[in-house]
Amino acid sequence: MENVxxxxxxxxxxxxxxxxxxxxxxxxxWLLTKDHKRIAIMYLISVSVFFLMGGLYAAAxxxxxxxxxxxxxxxxxxxxxxxxxxVLMVFFYLIPAIPAILGNFLLPLMIGAKDLAFPRINLxxxxxxxxxxxxxxxxxxxGGVDTGWTFYTPYSTTFSNSFVMAVGLGIFINGxxxxxxxxxxxxxxxxxxxxxxxxxxxxxxxxxxxxTSLVMILGTPVVAITILLLAIERVTQxxxxxxxxxxxxxxxxxxxxxxxxxxxxxxxxxxxxxxSELISSFSRxxxxxxxxxxxxSIAIAVFGFLVWGHHMFVxxxxxxxxxVFSFLTMVVAVPSAIxxxxxxxxxxxxxxxxxxxxLYAFGFLGLFLIGGLTGLFxxxxxxxxxxxxxxxxxxxxxYVMVGGTVMGYLGGLHFWWSKMTGRHYxxxxxxxxxxxxxxxxxLTFFPQFILGYQGMPRRYAAYPEELQVxxxxxxxxxxxxxxxxxxxxxxxxxxxxxxxxxEDNPWxxxxxxxxxxxxxxxxxxxxxxxxxxxxxxxGEESGLDIDEARREAExxxxx
Amino acid sequence: MMIMQDTSxxxxxPEDASSFAWQVDYLYFYLIAVSGxxxxxxxxxxxxxxxxxxxxxxxxxxxxxxxSIPLELFWSFVPFVISMTIFLGGAVVxxxxxxxxxxxxxxxxxxxxxxxxVQHRTGQREINELHVPVGRKVKLTMTTEDVxxxxxxxxxxxxxxxxxxxxxxxxxxxxxxxxxxxxxxxxCGLNHAGMGGWVYVMEQKDFDNWLAGNASDQTPVQxxxxxxxxxxxxxxxxAGGDSQRGAKLENIFGKEVKFVDGNTAVRDEQYIRNxxxxxxxxxxxxxxxxxxxxKGQVTEEQLVSLVAYIKSLSGDTSATGTSTSNSSSTQExxxxxxxKESEPKKPSEDKEGESK
Numbered sequence: 001m002e003n004v005x006x007x008x009x010x011x012x013x014x015x016x017x018x019x020x021x022x023x024x025x026x027x028x029x030w031l032l033t034k035d036h037k038r039i040a041i042m043y044l045i046s047v048s049v050f051f052l053m054g055g056l057y058a059a060a061x062x063x064x065x066x067x068x069x070x071x072x073x074x075x076x077x078x079x080x081x082x083x084x085x086x087v088l089m090v091f092f093y094l095i096p097a098i099p100a101i102l103g104n105f106l107l108p109l110m111i112g113a114k115d116l117a118f119p120r121i122n123l124x125x126x127x128x129x130x131x132x133x134x135x136x137x138x139x140x141x142x143g144g145v146d147t148g149w150t151f152y153t154p155y156s157t158t159f160s161n162s163f164v165m166a167v168g169l170g171i172f173i174n175g176x177x178x179x180x181x182x183x184x185x186x187x188x189x190x191x192x193x194x195x196x197x198x199x200x201x202x203x204x205x206x207x208x209x210x211x212t213s214l215v216m217i218l219g220t221p222v223v224a225i226t227i228l229l230l231a232i233e234r235v236t237q238x239x240x241x242x243x244x245x246x247x248x249x250x251x252x253x254x255x256x257x258x259x260x261x262x263x264x265x266x267x268x269x270x271x272x273x274x275x276s277e278l279i280s281s282f283s284r285x286x287x288x289x290x291x292x293x294x295x296x297s298i299a300i301a302v303f304g305f306l307v308w309g310h311h312m313f314v315x316x317x318x319x320x321x322x323x324v325f326s327f328l329t330m331v332v333a334v335p336s337a338i339x340x341x342x343x344x345x346x347x348x349x350x351x352x353x354x355x356x357x358x359l360y361a362f363g364f365l366g367l368f369l370i371g372g373l374t375g376l377f378x379x380x381x382x383x384x385x386x387x388x389x390x391x392x393x394x395x396x397x398x399y400v401m402v403g404g405t406v407m408g409y410l411g412g413l414h415f416w417w418s419k420m421t422g423r424h425y426x427x428x429x430x431x432x433x434x435x436x437x438x439x440x441x442x443l444t445f446f447p448q449f450i451l452g453y454q455g456m457p458r459r460y461a462a463y464p465e466e467l468q469v470x471x472x473x474x475x476x477x478x479x480x481x482x483x484x485x486x487x488x489x490x491x492x493x494x495x496x497x498x499x500x501x502x503e504d505n506p507w508x509x510x511x512x513x514x515x516x517x518x519x520x521x522x523x524x525x526x527x528x529x530x531x532x533x534x535x536x537x538x539g540e541e542s543g544l545d546i547d548e549a550r551r552e553a554e555x556x557x558x559x
Numbered sequence: 560m561m562i563m564q565d566t567s568x569x570x571x572x573p574e575d576a577s578s579f580a581w582q583v584d585y586l587y588f589y590l591i592a593v594s595g596x597x598x599x600x601x602x603x604x605x606x607x608x609x610x611x612x613x614x615x616x617x618x619x620x621x622x623x624x625x626x627s628i629p630l631e632l633f634w635s636f637v638p639f640v641i642s643m644t645i646f647l648g649g650a651v652v653x654x655x656x657x658x659x660x661x662x663x664x665x666x667x668x669x670x671x672x673x674x675x676x677v678q679h680r681t682g683q684r685e686i687n688e689l690h691v692p693v694g695r696k697v698k699l700t701m702t703t704e705d706v707x708x709x710x711x712x713x714x715x716x717x718x719x720x721x722x723x724x725x726x727x728x729x730x731x732x733x734x735x736x737x738x739x740x741x742x743x744x745x746x747c748g749l750n751h752a753g754m755g756g757w758v759y760v761m762e763q764k765d766f767d768n769w770l771a772g773n774a775s776d777q778t779p780v781q782x783x784x785x786x787x788x789x790x791x792x793x794x795x796x797x798a799g800g801d802s803q804r805g806a807k808l809e810n811i812f813g814k815e816v817k818f819v820d821g822n823t824a825v826r827d828e829q830y831i832r833n834x835x836x837x838x839x840x841x842x843x844x845x846x847x848x849x850x851x852x853x854k855g856q857v858t859e860e861q862l863v864s865l866v867a868y869i870k871s872l873s874g875d876t877s878a879t880g881t882s883t884s885n886s887s888s889t890q891e892x893x894x895x896x897x898x899k900e901s902e903p904k905k906p907s908e909d910k911e912g913e914s915k
Binding site: 538539 | 573583586597605618622626630638648649650651652658706711719720722723724744749751752
């Protein structure tokens, strides 16, 4: 904050044109920036690259599964392809996507702060993400990894001749990126809120990120420890996980899922935060049951730590442990249900418009409903004995992770695009792609529920012939999904140059991020805002001149 | 009796061929009903609201509604109650799936990259195939020579991971003769997708014929005895009567044992296996830590035979393939690890298996 840039800004204050994007154009001004918004943009570019790569692997998987035999690739190649799809998507897309891009950009704006509490640490977290990512890419270039993204021992420690340790190190380093981001969010939310921004005036997006951050800083160290133990075992032959030298392979699963189950909530909670914003904004109504949505996020974060064993129902843990974990899993279903009911109730007597972000929100609700409800199938332990490790699981977690996180991410990206870039994208293509993604997604993954109940195991390069019809549906759907996901890349990039210039507050919303220019100046607000309104107030009490905005909209009916 | 009895264009359900398969299916139907109810209800509400309350003027400011405590409590309580019914249903089915019945006929399974090796109590061995009689309870005691595997028979609606370094168990009772797919469901490397085969469920007389037609070499108990007395030389310490240096092995199975460090354990299969591989880790009270480890000298299949032989010293031969099973053992649960069959508490005289 007290740096050279600050002085530059003071000098430039009279010229309102200077914003965070035009404040310096050199490469150095980006790579050494402490501006949370620039860091978010760099995250956006890097995360998109990983998402694209993960998507290409997904395409390869679906092409291979078009036919029952493993003909497009040998099974060894297929094993690497699905592993790398999982590693890239989970660790380098799903976990950072919303917090590191949208959270980084918006959290300070939403609480009325100039930046996050630790801008340098924020930059460090980006560099850790890059180092982890490059290490992982290096391993993939060298020959890849074939253990599955779960790295189950003893296959990963003793039997796999692939680049397990390089990828492990990449994930280890990347984990610290999450930890630092989480730390930054928590401290910022506690200490940097603008005057008048009480906890219960915070947008639910901030609550969701607060809950996510708790999970990040409490859970991620466990996966770091686990990877460290793997390395110790490989290097020093101290038996930890390998039964041949006195270790226990199930211990690895406990440690892995103790992190990786909460990590699922790292992925979905921020998306829930986005959806709360979208639904409230596009029905122009105060969110129904604010406190219940806020505390359900915290409840999910807390209970999320107690259900890791539901990944291990058939792995050899005790029958009674299975029952306890099944019970706790059912309890976690309740806060998720509360959120869905509250979002639906928010629509009641609203003024609902169907812009692209709202279509994504509707898509989220539809897909998350199916993803969440099939979670009940899998939490019900007697049923899961049959369903686990089949395509039912694959379909379920794609409904939650893609249907939830990706829809939330894309909805949020479209919603705040004008704020981030100062430009409007094409509403027409936005709507088309949102619908294509929804249709393509369902066509891809719904058949997999049926395949799963049929008993088709996951991670199979070849499958019995009687299962081909449903696999063809799935692959066909994947191509629609692929087209739908490619379109935003085109029209969003297009909008950067040819897009219409965006107003500061195109939808007349009351959140603080809409009360600064688009794009915002380097320190977000020219004056520290003072908050006198409740969250999600759209009328006069929020201090916005609705009549004036309406008159302007009459003149130029654009956004 | 092929797997594809369901000849519809898109098969929706796998065949139903074990005694608890219908329970899993009913649970599945119940969940589909619950999910359908909630999903359709919420989707109808969303559509209804989205159309009825669509924006009629730009930047409208509809009346605020803060929420409703009674509604929140209602829609917290109802899902909780329903989720509890799902939990209880699942718990009952799970218990049936993993509570190993005492009178099951025992078959040993050893997983290995990338094949299933099966050994019957009467000595028959098969690879990637499993022949079982219809209407008989079958218990699989499983381990692996290398990485994790998972024995999965969709038509029986059950599976269990196979874990190196320990025995896991599963059971089923096939209800329909036929041929059913067997998969490995836990990723195990290069040819994971090829690690499968068929389970053949046969009428008892066909099964007896099959057993007779596949002349066995040695039963596991015989093979174990051979290892015990000749190949590994266990007998030099463990079979000398009162003067033997090693721990007594007769009539110990299923009973509690006390270690020099004061801990106790039940002598089950896992215990015997561990005693052979890591003798130093559980010194029985009253004995010296003199036994060498046999780690690296015995294969998993030999271990299975040794366990079978040592169990036979306690009179336990469990049920074998023939139809005259009448084991009367009772059962209790091991509190550690896997739902493991812990063993008969009753003395061996109760048994009428064909002991060797």
